[in-house]
Amino acid sequence: PLHLKMMALGGNQRFRDFLRQHGVPEDLPIRQKYSTRAAQWYRENLRAMAEGSPPPPPLSPGEGCLPAEDALGAADSVLDEVFAHASDECGSSGSVVHRHHRLAGRGQPLTECPMVEEEQGSGSCYE
Known part of the structure; x- marks a missing residue:
């Protein structure tokens, strides 16, 4: 149920638009794209919206295209x-x-x- 709600709230186009707004290059390899701070924030925010909990703190300008801290576990x-x-x-x-x-x-x-x-x-x- 949580994942279905997250799917309904998210979407590929919305995700691509969000990454673009945060300076993540469209031609970046997919693994790197999903390992950016913007992608991490998007996942955390989506989960928060689906659970009805507070969103994560906003990203600082220019931070979204950087690798996430836990980019490669x-x-x-x-x-x-x-x-x-x-x-x-x-x-x-x-x-x-x-x-x-x-x-x-x-x-x-x-x-x-x-x-x-x-x-x-x-x-x-x-x-």
Whole structure:
């Protein structure tokens, strides 16, 4: 229910407009775009609106395009390393790893984790 309310209050265009207002370049890679202070503030504000709690303090001018303090958490770093290693070992962009890889975001666990052992043999890509 909370996530549905956040989706109703948010929206892609509104998010893009907000990032633009805070100086986040439109051509910035998506991972960096979502790791800016503006994106972090937007998520926190959206949650506050959905919960009916006070909004976070406003961003200072020029602050939105800076990296968020928790831009790359430990879980994200581990996922990046695991999937980079898996893609090096497991083959092409059409492999199971590439087709199923997605980031959960904000340190939340993946809700589904495909097991490639059945499709690719030993599962050595995940050792």
